[in-house]
Amino acid sequence: MAEDITTLITGLGFPSVEAFIAxxxxxIAVIALIAVISTIRPVLxxxxxxxxxxxxxxxxxxxxxxxxxxxxxxxxxxxxxKNYLRGIPDYTKYIDEFPLExxxxxxxxxxxxxxxxxxxxxxxxxxxxxxxKWDIRNIKSIIIAKEAGLDADETMNLLVxxxxxxxxxxxxxxxxxxxxxxxxxxGTDYAPxxxxxxxxxxxxxxLLPLEASLDKYLLENLLRTxxxxxxxxxxxxxxxxxxxxxxxxxxxxxxxxxxxxxxEDIEPYMISNGYQVREWKLKDLMESEDVAGVVxxxxGTDYAPxxxxxxxxxxxxxxxxxxxxxxxxxxxxxANRISLKNQFGIGPMIGYLNKKxxxxxxxxxxxxxxxxxxxxxxxxxxMLV
Amino acid sequence: xxxIVLGTALAAIxxxxxxxxxxxxxxxxxGIAAAGSVGAVAEDEDMFARGIIFTALPETQAIYGxxxxxxxxxxxxxxxxxxxxxxxxxLAAIxxxxxxxxxxxxxxMGQGITASSAVGAVVENEDMFARGIIFTALSETQAIYGxxxxxxxxxxGGIMGG
Numbered sequence: 001m002a003e004d005i006t007t008l009i010t011g012l013g014f015p016s017v018e019a020f021i022a023x024x025x026x027x028i029a030v031i032a033l034i035a036v037i038s039t040i041r042p043v044l045x046x047x048x049x050x051x052x053x054x055x056x057x058x059x060x061x062x063x064x065x066x067x068x069x070x071x072x073x074x075x076x077x078x079x080x081x082k083n084y085l086r087g088i089p090d091y092t093k094y095i096d097e098f099p100l101e102x103x104x105x106x107x108x109x110x111x112x113x114x115x116x117x118x119x120x121x122x123x124x125x126x127x128x129x130x131x132x133k134w135d136i137r138n139i140k141s142i143i144i145a146k147e148a149g150l151d152a153d154e155t156m157n158l159l160v161x162x163x164x165x166x167x168x169x170x171x172x173x174x175x176x177x178x179x180x181x182x183x184x185x186x187g188t189d190y191a192p193x194x195x196x197x198x199x200x201x202x203x204x205x206x207l208l209p210l211e212a213s214l215d216k217y218l219l220e221n222l223l224r225t226x227x228x229x230x231x232x233x234x235x236x237x238x239x240x241x242x243x244x245x246x247x248x249x250x251x252x253x254x255x256x257x258x259x260x261x262x263x264e265d266i267e268p269y270m271i272s273n274g275y276q277v278r279e280w281k282l283k284d285l286m287e288s289e290d291v292a293g294v295v296x297x298x299x300g301t302d303y304a305p306x307x308x309x310x311x312x313x314x315x316x317x318x319x320x321x322x323x324x325x326x327x328x329x330x331x332x333x334x335a336n337r338i339s340l341k342n343q344f345g346i347g348p349m350i351g352y353l354n355k356k357x358x359x360x361x362x363x364x365x366x367x368x369x370x371x372x373x374x375x376x377x378x379x380x381x382x383m384l385v
Numbered sequence: 386x387x388x389i390v391l392g393t394a395l396a397a398i399x400x401x402x403x404x405x406x407x408x409x410x411x412x413x414x415x416g417i418a419a420a421g422s423v424g425a426v427a428e429d430e431d432m433f434a435r436g437i438i439f440t441a442l443p444e445t446q447a448i449y450g451x452x453x454x455x456x457x458x459x460x461x462x463x464x465x466x467x468x469x470x471x472x473x474x475x476l477a478a479i480x481x482x483x484x485x486x487x488x489x490x491x492x493x494m495g496q497g498i499t500a501s502s503a504v505g506a507v508v509e510n511e512d513m514f515a516r517g518i519i520f521t522a523l524s525e526t527q528a529i530y531g532x533x534x535x536x537x538x539x540x541x542g543g544i545m546g547g
Contacts, residue, residue: 005473017472018391024476025398028483032406035487043413043494050417050501054424054508058432061509118424343502 045231046344048120053344055118056352059111062090064359069384072363073377078370085363099157100367108360109134109162115349123346126225126237129218132189134163136214139190142169143178147207164188178207193217212269219245219271233346236338240350242275243334247327249274249282250294250303257291258320276301291320306330328385332358358385393468395475396461396544399482400454403535407450407489407528414443414497421501425508432508439500439507442521446489446496449532453485453539460544470544477542481535488531496524 006017014020064072075081082100085091094103112134116127138159145155155173165172165188175181182198185191197213200206223245229235249271256266263286270286273279277298288294291314295307306326313322332354339351362384369380389397422436455464457478462468470478503517539545 021391021395021472021476024479028402028479032402032487035490036406036409039491039494040413043417043498046498047417047420050420051424054421054501054505055428057505058425058428058508344498348505 048122049233049345049348052115052118052120053348056115056348059090060348060352060355062088063355064362069362069366069381072366073381075370078367081367081370101364102157102160104360104363104367105137105160106162108356109160111356112353113162115353119349120233122230123226123233123237123349126222126234126241127349129222129225131163132218132221134160135165135190136218138163138165138169139172139181139185139194139214140211142172142175142181143207143210145173146175146178146181178210190214190217209268215248216269216271219248220273223271223273223275232342236342236346236350239275240334240338243331245271246274246277246301246303247331249277250285250298250307251324251327253282253285253288253294254291254320254323256286257288257294258318263287276303291323303327303330332385361385389463390469392470392472392475392478393461393463395472396457396470396478397463399475399478399480400457400461400463402479402482402486403457404447404450404454404486406483406486407493408447410490410493411443411445411447411450412493414446414493414495414500415440417494417497418443418500418504421504425504429508432504435507435514436504439504439517439521442500442518442525443493443496445525446493446528449528449535450485450489453481453532453535456539456545457482460539474543477538478544481538481542481544484538485528485531485535488527488534492524492526492528492531495527496521499524 009017009020012020014023072081072084075084078100082095085100085103086095091103091107094106097103098106112127112131116124116131119127141158142155145158150158152173156169159169159173161169165185168184168188172181172184175184178201179198182191182194185194193213194210197209200209219241223238223241226234226238226241229238252269253266263283266286270282272282274282277285281297281301285294285297288297292311295304295311298304298307306329307323310322310326314320335350335354339347339354341347365383366380369375369383418440419436422432422440425432426436458464460468461470461475461478499521500517503513503521506513507517536545
């Protein structure tokens with residue numbers, strides 16, 4: 001047999017068996033290298049997400065179940081709600097430290113903070129930027145409190161101790177009025193944004209332009225951080241944030257059209273560029289005659305079918321809540337779809353944050369419902385998302 | 386040092402391929418499973434034992450590779466009694482090493498990914514443990530095929546058993 005192989009090798013033009021073996025070894029080495037590179041590359045792209053995804057999936061497993069919602073809904077008083085939440089490890093830490101709603105918001109802020117800390121490098125910027133949400137929320141709470149004349153303790157109860165401004169909160173709360181609050185923000189990213197909206201506030205006394213400018217800053221920049229998708233993960237993140245931005249714009253336009261406002265009234269509150277609803281489309285929508293015109297103008301986007309379905313309800317009730325519910329449902333569906341499609345990437349983090357937001361929203365609905373003595377359990381249950 | 390003939394040198398390459406490739410796949414797989422397990426344990430200390438089980442599963446590929454490498458070294462004369470292995474048997478040894486090595490590479494990485502996902506599923510829902518183990522064990526089959534073929538190549542390629 002050995003002679004046959006030698007004959008075959010020399011017949012193939014190799015000077016010796018050793019030369020053939022050397023070539024064979026080189027061929028095996030090349031094949032091995034190709035196999036290693038082609039299999040390792042996709043695996044390594046999953047690698048940075050394994051740790052954070054295990055952590056968020058553990059937390060996802062601790063989210064409220066239907067049974068837990070039923071149990072907490074059966075609480076007879078706010079104190080019972082508090083006792084129930086005291087038994088849930090994620091909430092225990094804050095329940096005795098803060099008033100109930102502040103405790104829930106603080107837990108949500110802590111969740112965002114955790115996700116930003118454990119997120120892999122290629123999606124860290126967006127999650128870090130998302131933390132500004134808490135600064136913006138706090139600034140809005142402070143200026144509303146100043147306008148409403150709340151004292152320092154009452155104002156502090158509205159604030160969440162997270163975000164870049166957490167060290168400055170005491171100083172801001174001590175400010176005498178809205179203008180002083182804005183002066184206290186000097187040197188932060190928020191000062192120039194609020195300065196532009198300040199003249200309108202000083203002229204009209206309406207806080208909305210200040211609040212809208214902060215929301216606009218957050219969403220515009222958030223979309224920008226994910227605007228150049230480097231891979232599937234950042235593309236999914238862009239899709240999710242893009243949907244939130246589009247829906248924020250659509251909600252503002254629908255509300256404005258229901259109130260009969262025109263282009264000039266709406267334009268300052270728009271986030272200039274969306275995901276599916278780009279700048280030119282936004283202009284068309286703002287110029288629409290009425291709510292039906294806005295819904296028709298969205299033809300060709302993912303939002304059109306659900307809004308068309310809700311149009312009849314709107315025409316019967318005159319309430320745009322039906323559109324808002326459908327749009328919120330779309331964001332939840334998008335997060336859920338991404339979390340299932342991209343299980344080894346950013347999907348579980350997006351899915352979890354969305355579900356956590358829903359949980360906090362529901363718990364706050366329950367807390368507020370229990371505060372209103374005349375609201376029955378079944379009515380509160382219907383209000384849950 | 387005794388002179389090593391070409392056949393034995395080829396068997397040494399086979400042994401290197403066996404343990405190298407299988408170890409690479411097993412190491413990457415185990416790293417992925419371990420990263421997921423550490424994340425799970427960070428949230429739930431009770432996950433430690435189950436995390437260790439899922440992390441240990443992709444170890445088997447490296448064991449198959451290690452075993453084939455040892456057998457090749459013993460039966461080719463590198464370890465133990467000196468033996469002059471024929472060139473054809475040496476080529477069969479490279480085949481045996483490549484079989485268990487490449488099968489272990491794919492199987493180890495696949496098993497690691499499944500194990501990491503299973504750890505996530507178990508930490509989310511404890512009832513997923515048994516099903517997670519079954520799904521994770523499925524990727525073992527490719528490594529077993531590679532191991533079996535490696536043994537057969539060694540037996541019928543004149544390396545083991547006369």
